[in-house]
Amino acid sequence: MRVVIAPDKFAGTLSAVEAAAAIAAGWSRRAPGDELVQVPMSDGGPGxxxxxxxxxxxxxxxxxxxxxxxxxxxxxxxxxxxxxxxxxxxxxxxxxxxxxxxxxxxxxxxxxxxxxxxxxxxxxxxxxxxxxxxxxxxxxxxxxxxxxxxxxxxxxxxxxxxxxxxxxxxxxxxxxxxxxxxxxxxxxxxxxxxxxxxxxxxxxxxxxxxxxxxxxxxxxxxxxxxxxxxxxxxxxxxxxxxxxxxxxxxxxxxxxxxxVVVAEAVGLADLVRGSGLVLTGEGAFDFQSRSGKVPYGVAEVAATATVPCVALAGQVLVGSREMRALGVESAYSLVDLVGEERAFAAPADALAELAERTARTWSR
Missing domain, CATH: 3.90.1510.10 (Glycerate kinase, domain 2)
Known part of the structure; x- marks a missing residue:
């Protein structure tokens, strides 16, 4: 299936481009047959x-x-x-x-x-x-x-x-x-x-x-x-x-x-249409993500195309009810998987590992 990978930066550790590459690397280890489309995103801030x-x-x-x-x-x-x-x-x-x-x-x-x-x-x-x-x-x-x-x-x-x-x-x-x-x-x-x-x-x-x-x-x-x-x-x-x-x-x-500026510039809606899954993410996924942050914006585009959206984040600070209010089906935490020390010491490797584990559940 086609998976669109559209994260924001992981502040202080990974740029959006680096985060997308790490997610793709980990996902392909578990699901090498999936078509991965990397679309790094931004909300106007650094990157x-x-x-x-x-x-x-x-x-x-x-x-x-x-x-x-x-x-x-x-x-x-x-x-x-x-x-x-x-x-x-x-x-x-x-x-x-x-x-x-x-x-x-x-x-x-x-x-x-x-x-x-x-x-x-x-x-x-x-x-x-x-x-x-x-x-x-x-x-x-x-x-x-x-x-x-x-x-x-x-x-x-x-x-x-x-x-x-x-x-x-x-x-x-x-x-x-x-x-x-x-x-x-x-x-x-x-x-x-x-x-x-x-x-x-x-x-x-x-x-x-x-x-x-x-x-x-x-x-x-x-x-x-x-x-x-x-x-x-x-x-x-x-x-x-x-x-x-x-x-x-x-x-x-x-x-x-x-x-919205970035989504329109990169043609996110066209890329998401016909995909099987959208992956997004940021350093801290919390309810403030609804205030114009990348995961919420990406989830809105995914919802319009009736494609499920999953978030990978440094930390997940919302429950399942709030998560679904943001349009995200599931969210997975880097810190919960590998611990805070490793999440900061080797963020790309840790994010790749999180993506690999997520693929077990979400790849067809």
């Missing part, structure tokens, strides 16, 4: 550009930009026709800095603005920006500054800290820089910018913001929103990637699901 490049080809333009603290870091613009694909994690990703060196109140998104400017200067007429995995929480002020936005007081380039006294913000030059460009935000997050479900409160702790600083930093972002477009700050997706969703929507970007 977004690599996955699209593997599927679409195109030309990679190397660009050096600023990381969250101003150090040079390599990034890339993927050009496919007149469309450019960017990944915020390449410029301002959490993974770029060791945990003990992170300064979430100071991290700036200037680097992503530089990457966006490079795409526009390269002739792109449509720019798709994958959001996820950022170390920043500046509401995209740095991105806007890189495109020409200014402030009378405060700073747009010093992270959330610079917004504490910000006033007289002028984004007209940034709007002019992307005039005539179709901007698309590809993200797995629908949180607003501010408040109890906003960027700072929900995602700040993951970036190192202590609880006692959350209200203060959220207040700085609110000040920035009041200087630009307070009403926009309540829109879904503006809280993505520490508020980069806000800045990009301020520039006129359309918000869409990162999984």
């Amino acid at each position: 977004f550009v690599d996955v699209l490049h593997a599927a679409l080809g195109g030309e990679l333009q190397a660009v050096t930009v600023d990381d969250p603290y101003g150090a040079p870091v390599p990034a890339a613009v993927l050009r496919v026709g007149d469309t450019a694909y960017l990944e915020c994690a390449q410029a301002v990703g959490l993974h770029l800095t060791e945990p003990d060196r992170r300064r979430p109140e100071d991290g700036t998104t200037v680097g992503l603005g530089q990457l966006l400017a490079a795409a526009v200067e390269g002739g792109a007429r449509r720019v798709v920006v994958g959001l996820g995995g950022s170390a920043t929480n500046d509401a995209g002020a740095g991105l806007l500054a890189a495109l020409g936005a200014t402030a009378g007081t405060g700073s747009l380039t010093q992270g959330a800290t610079g917004l504490a006294e910000v006033a007289d913000v002028d984004v007209s030059a940034a709007l002019a820089a992307v005039e005539g460009i179709e901007l698309v935000v590809a993200s797995d997050v629908d949180n607003p910018l501010l408040g109890i479900t906003g960027a700072t409160k929900i995602f700040g702790p993951q970036k190192g913001l202590p609880d006692e600083r959350l209200v203060v930093v959220d207040g700085w972002l609110q000040r920035f929103a009041e200087q630009t477009d307070r009403k926009l700050a309540a829109r879904k997706g503006t809280g993505a990637a520490g508020g980069l969703g806000f800045a990009l929507q301020l520039l006129g970007a359309e918000q869409t699901s990162g999984v």
